[in-house]
Every structure is written in structure tokens, then in C-alpha cells.
Amino acid sequence: MRGSSSGSSSSSPWPREALRRLAEDPVTFSKIILGFNPFPYQEKFLRDPGKRIIVCSGRQVGKSTAAAAKAIHFAATREKSIILVVSATLRQSLLIFSKITGFVEGSLLRYSVEKMLRSEIAFKNGSRMIALPCGGGDTLRGYSADLIVLDEAAFMPERVIANVVFPMISATGGYCWMLSTPWDRDHIFYRIWCDETGKWSKYHWPSEFNPLISREFLVEQRELIGEERFMVEFEARFLDDRDSFFPMAMLRRCVEDYEPRLEENSVYGYDPGGRESLAAIVGVKYDQEIGKWRLTYWRAEKCGRYADFNALIYDLHRAAPMERIIVDETGLGGPIVEHLRELGLPVIGVKLTEKVKEELFGRLKLMIERREIILPNDPQLLNHLNCIQYERTRSGGFRFGRRNGTHDDLAYALALALYYRPRRGFLI
Ligand SMILES: Nc1ncnc2c1ncn2[C@@H]1O[C@H](COP(=O)(O)OP(=O)(O)O)[C@@H](O)[C@H]1O
Ligand SMILES: [Mg+2]
Known part of the structure; x- marks a missing residue:
């Protein structure tokens, strides 16, 4: 860790142990500071200290919300860290970023904010969180980052992930969390999912993990979007499109x-x-x-x-x-x-x-x-x-x-x- 903003100096009236717990445990931090009570499968992800994490999940399971909380913990406990929240489209990156700003505004952390915009937060500990669309990669160039959160990574151009994102964090020894609903197999998200070197922590969350999603909703969706899309978007399984006329x-x-x-x-x-x-x-x-x-x-x-x-x-x-x-x-x-x-x-x-x-x-x-x-x-x-x-x-x-x-x-x-x-x- 590069230092802590928890302020656990000897003059602090707060019990040192409690503050240490908040700083060290993203789950406690989420519950106490953000008022977010993660489900058990989200807790595992929140506590994962790995530098490379991949989450392959169904829609609505709570991946953006969990990543938002984990990223805020990262910003709050590591001074001067740069966190980029990247999606395929600006709309998507603003969507996850609105979860971040919502958590910050609704918690004590709002007193630690120096500047808050729709797509950027600067904290008083020097950390910055920035939402960006990945576009063709140009929007990302010029940043160096300690953490990059790729939300819906399977929808981003592979060359941007391989040629822009990874070089950025390899320069800083930074962290990368890739989250996505799966898609086809001819993409880096799938190849990383299949990677067996042990470099990546992997989480597979079908939508039914989320106790807020009812069986009726899932049955209705299956009917509405067809068996195949249901398998991909709610059961979080990759698509085999080898015989497709339009791969x-x-x-x-x-x-x-x-x-x-x-x-x-x-x-x-x-x-x-x-x-x-x-x-x-x-x-x-x-x-x-x-x-x-x-x-x-x-x-x-x-x-x-x-x-x-x-x-x-x-x-x-x-x-x-x-x-x-x-x-x-x-x-x-x-x-x-x-x-x-x-x-x-x-x-x-x-x-x-x-x-x-x-x-x-x-x-x-x-x-x-x-x-x-x-x-x-x-x-x-x-x-x-x-x-x-x-x-x-x-x-x-x-x-x-x-x-x-x-x-x-x-x-x-x-x-x-x-x-x-x-x-x-x-x-x-
Ligand atoms: N631990 C939780 N407790 C209560 N609601 C949650 C929790 N995690 C996620 N949610 C809610 O579930 C819905 C889907 O979450 P979201 O993070 O947008 O899912 P995803 O990014 O996987 O599609 C949102 O309304 C979110 O507020
Ligand atoms: Mg999401």
C-alpha cells in the first residue's frame, strides 16, 4: 500500500483498530462508509487483493455496483492513485460512474472530496477517479493509471485493451479489473477467461445469484430474448459463433x-x-x-x-x-x-x-x-x-x-x- 488516508494518527479520537479494519477490509468499508451491503459472492470479489481480476457475469447481478464500491475503497486508501473507469461507450462509463458519485455523495466521503464532476472525482488525499469511453483508444492515451476498471469489457475493441489499456498498467505495476457480460469467443475477454496461468482471479456470476432477481423475471426474459441470448446475458456463458455468417x-x-x-x-x-x-x-x-x-x-x-x-x-x-x-x-x-x-x-x-x-x-x-x-x-x-x-x-x-x-x-x-x-x- 502506498499510504493511507484513514488518518489513524495518534491524535485521532477514533479507535485505531476500527480505522485499520475500515482501511484494510473493503467489505467493512462498503458497509460502514458507503452503506452498501454486498451479497456473499460480491464480498469475495471485494476482498480479492489480486492485481488482475476478471468477472464474467449475467446482467443485473451487481458487478458495476460491486466494482464501484471496491474502486472507491481503492481511491480512499491509496493516496494519489489514478483510477480510470472505462466502458465501450460514454453512456456506459457514466452509468457506472454515477454509482460511484452516488456512493460518495451519500457517505461521509463527501467531506473528502476536492472536486466532483459528472465524470471525475478528485479526493483530498490526491486520488482521482475518471470515467472514460474507450473509443478507439485515443481517449485513454496520455493517462497513466494505478487501477483500470473495464466495465462491459467484452464490448470493447480488443486492440484497445491489448495495445492501450495493458501497457498503461504495466508501466505502473497497476491493477486491472475486467467485468463483463460475456459475448463471443474471438475476443481477449474470452481468452483471459480461459487463461490458466493463474495470473487472473476469476468470478462467474449468473444473474440468478442476485437474490433481488425473481424467478418470474428470468422466465419472462428467457421467453422475450430467446434461449441463446438468455444463456449469454443471464447465465453468463460464452457464445459459439463459429458457423455464423456474420461473426x-x-x-x-x-x-x-x-x-x-x-x-x-x-x-x-x-x-x-x-x-x-x-x-x-x-x-x-x-x-x-x-x-x-x-x-x-x-x-x-x-x-x-x-x-x-x-x-x-x-x-x-x-x-x-x-x-x-x-x-x-x-x-x-x-x-x-x-x-x-x-x-x-x-x-x-x-x-x-x-x-x-x-x-x-x-x-x-x-x-x-x-x-x-x-x-x-x-x-x-x-x-x-x-x-x-x-x-x-x-x-x-x-x-x-x-x-x-x-x-x-x-x-x-x-x-x-x-x-x-x-x-x-x-x-x-
Ligand atoms: N448488494 C446489493 N444489495 C442490494 N442491491 C444490489 C446489490 N448489488 C447490486 N444491487 C442492485 O442490483 C441492480 C443491478 O446492479 P448492477 O451493478 O447495475 O448490475 P450489473 O452491472 O451486473 O448489470 C442495481 O439496481 C443495484 O443497485
Ligand atoms: Mg453494469
């Missing part, structure tokens, strides 16, 4: 830190749901400045009557007129196209034969490989794309399917949207 490693390169918003003159793709599948709509718009397409809108949901989803689409068109909407008119799609046309939408129907699907997905894959499209960091959207599997047919073409327990409707909607080019009509 996660490929998709991740198109992912950027932005919030899609409704834009006029977007081109839409619409895959009407069936009894089993979801109704899905995706909007894209070409950004002249950067020469890329950007996803501007998406939505997928279980839908009883197509007229309801059509009404929603009509409202979208009223709010921001569409350039085009391309609709899958296979099967029951015919009347849906007709209805949208009656509503005055610039609709085009496309019959999804195997041949058209091949063109549609082939085109989309090319755009993804060339990074001609920008996607938001959203697990639902990425999972719909990633679950698409293919096999070669005897005629040399592709036949598409999807992994069991998945939904792929947003992938079809996106591919349909990109099937059309303004002015030039259909590309193929």
Missing part, C-alpha cells in the same frame, strides 16, 4: 459509440413477424461526409396483429418521412405491403426467395467486411445478425438458417433496408 468479431468492427435517432429520408427494411418470429424494422441513412451508411432506427417485438405494427410504422413516417420502406412480402407480407401503400408510405415489396436472401445477405456481409455501415452497440441487434448460419447448397449457393433459440428478424430488416439504393433503384 461477432466482424460485426464489432462496425460498432461505434452513438445513439441512433430518427432521421428524415432514411431507408427502412421491414420484416413482418409471424407466429414465432418478431416484427422488425430497421432504418439506415447514408452519411455523405464519412461515406458510410449509419443505422438510424431499429425496433423488434412480438406483434399480435400486423395492423398495430403498421400503425407504428405510419407514426414513424409522420415524424420523419421515409425515403423508402422495403418490405418482405413473402407469405402474409402481401396484404401488409398493400396496407402500407394505402397509408401513403413509399413502400416496395420484395419476395424473399433463397436466391434473393443470398443476394441480400451477401451484399450486407460485403458492406460489413468493408466497414461501410456503422452499427450501434446493442446486444439485441448484434445477436440477430450473429445468429444467422449458412450452409453451401449443391449448386454452390448458400442456404440460410439461424441457431436454435435465437431471433434473426432485425438482420432481415437491415438487409432489406440496404437492398435498395436511392436514385439507382435496386442494387442487384
Whole structure:
């Protein structure tokens, strides 16, 4: 330890033992100072003195909260330490940072604060905590850190973790805690999870560990997001996407830190749901400045009557007129196209034969490989794309399917949207 801010000088009226306990035990510190009572599985993590910790967990299990408390203990007990709290997106890093500022403001520690901003706290003991998005790595360069907390690490570009984050802490002999819901296996988060050198302490927390999460909620989620995403996001198991037409490693390169918003003159793709599948709509718009397409809108949901989803689409068109909407008119799609046309939408129907699907997905894959499209960091959207599997047919073409327990409707909607080019009509 590099010193202590606990002030246990001989003149202190506080019992030395009690102060020592607070400084040495993050669990006691959390309970007494922060008013946070960790669950037993969080206690183990809080007490782990390791320099390298990896937590692979389900959603809502309490990893950000536990990491926030542990990081505050780190800042409070080590003078002049620099702590970076990094996520894939600014929104995510501010989310965990708001837990940190919430703990500090609600505790006695607020008297030890020199400066508190939305993304930075400077303590009187010289320690600083800073929230940063990892972006392409540029936001992080120039810092040296004693502790880096990577929240949702599986969603960060691998090269940033390997080339920017690790060099930063190896220079200071610092600490790194990686926390994430798992994702695919072609990523450093998975490789570290599998590391057997003993360098990393590992924690596996499925969501059901959290006693506040009810069985009913989990059953409902399983139904809602499909078996596969449930396994990944709530049971914290890694995804096997070896047979995927759009592997996660490929998709991740198109992912950027932005919030899609409704834009006029977007081109839409619409895959009407069936009894089993979801109704899905995706909007894209070409950004002249950067020469890329950007996803501007998406939505997928279980839908009883197509007229309801059509009404929603009509409202979208009223709010921001569409350039085009391309609709899958296979099967029951015919009347849906007709209805949208009656509503005055610039609709085009496309019959999804195997041949058209091949063109549609082939085109989309090319755009993804060339990074001609920008996607938001959203697990639902990425999972719909990633679950698409293919096999070669005897005629040399592709036949598409999807992994069991998945939904792929947003992938079809996106591919349909990109099937059309303004002015030039259909590309193929
Ligand atoms: N020990 C705890 N006691 C009470 N509530 C907790 C505890 N740990 C986490 N929570 C709550 O559980 C929810 C999920 O926590 P969070 O840290 O955001 O999870 P994760 O980052 O794993 O998704 C939050 O509402 C949080 O306040
Ligand atoms: Mg979290």
C-alpha cells in the first residue's frame, strides 16, 4: 500500500483498530462508509487483493455496483492513485460512474472530496477517479493509471485493451479489473477467461445469484430474448459463433459509440413477424461526409396483429418521412405491403426467395467486411445478425438458417433496408 488516508494518527479520537479494519477490509468499508451491503459472492470479489481480476457475469447481478464500491475503497486508501473507469461507450462509463458519485455523495466521503464532476472525482488525499469511453483508444492515451476498471469489457475493441489499456498498467505495476457480460469467443475477454496461468482471479456470476432477481423475471426474459441470448446475458456463458455468417468479431468492427435517432429520408427494411418470429424494422441513412451508411432506427417485438405494427410504422413516417420502406412480402407480407401503400408510405415489396436472401445477405456481409455501415452497440441487434448460419447448397449457393433459440428478424430488416439504393433503384 502506498499510504493511507484513514488518518489513524495518534491524535485521532477514533479507535485505531476500527480505522485499520475500515482501511484494510473493503467489505467493512462498503458497509460502514458507503452503506452498501454486498451479497456473499460480491464480498469475495471485494476482498480479492489480486492485481488482475476478471468477472464474467449475467446482467443485473451487481458487478458495476460491486466494482464501484471496491474502486472507491481503492481511491480512499491509496493516496494519489489514478483510477480510470472505462466502458465501450460514454453512456456506459457514466452509468457506472454515477454509482460511484452516488456512493460518495451519500457517505461521509463527501467531506473528502476536492472536486466532483459528472465524470471525475478528485479526493483530498490526491486520488482521482475518471470515467472514460474507450473509443478507439485515443481517449485513454496520455493517462497513466494505478487501477483500470473495464466495465462491459467484452464490448470493447480488443486492440484497445491489448495495445492501450495493458501497457498503461504495466508501466505502473497497476491493477486491472475486467467485468463483463460475456459475448463471443474471438475476443481477449474470452481468452483471459480461459487463461490458466493463474495470473487472473476469476468470478462467474449468473444473474440468478442476485437474490433481488425473481424467478418470474428470468422466465419472462428467457421467453422475450430467446434461449441463446438468455444463456449469454443471464447465465453468463460464452457464445459459439463459429458457423455464423456474420461473426461477432466482424460485426464489432462496425460498432461505434452513438445513439441512433430518427432521421428524415432514411431507408427502412421491414420484416413482418409471424407466429414465432418478431416484427422488425430497421432504418439506415447514408452519411455523405464519412461515406458510410449509419443505422438510424431499429425496433423488434412480438406483434399480435400486423395492423398495430403498421400503425407504428405510419407514426414513424409522420415524424420523419421515409425515403423508402422495403418490405418482405413473402407469405402474409402481401396484404401488409398493400396496407402500407394505402397509408401513403413509399413502400416496395420484395419476395424473399433463397436466391434473393443470398443476394441480400451477401451484399450486407460485403458492406460489413468493408466497414461501410456503422452499427450501434446493442446486444439485441448484434445477436440477430450473429445468429444467422449458412450452409453451401449443391449448386454452390448458400442456404440460410439461424441457431436454435435465437431471433434473426432485425438482420432481415437491415438487409432489406440496404437492398435498395436511392436514385439507382435496386442494387442487384
Ligand atoms: N448488494 C446489493 N444489495 C442490494 N442491491 C444490489 C446489490 N448489488 C447490486 N444491487 C442492485 O442490483 C441492480 C443491478 O446492479 P448492477 O451493478 O447495475 O448490475 P450489473 O452491472 O451486473 O448489470 C442495481 O439496481 C443495484 O443497485
Ligand atoms: Mg453494469
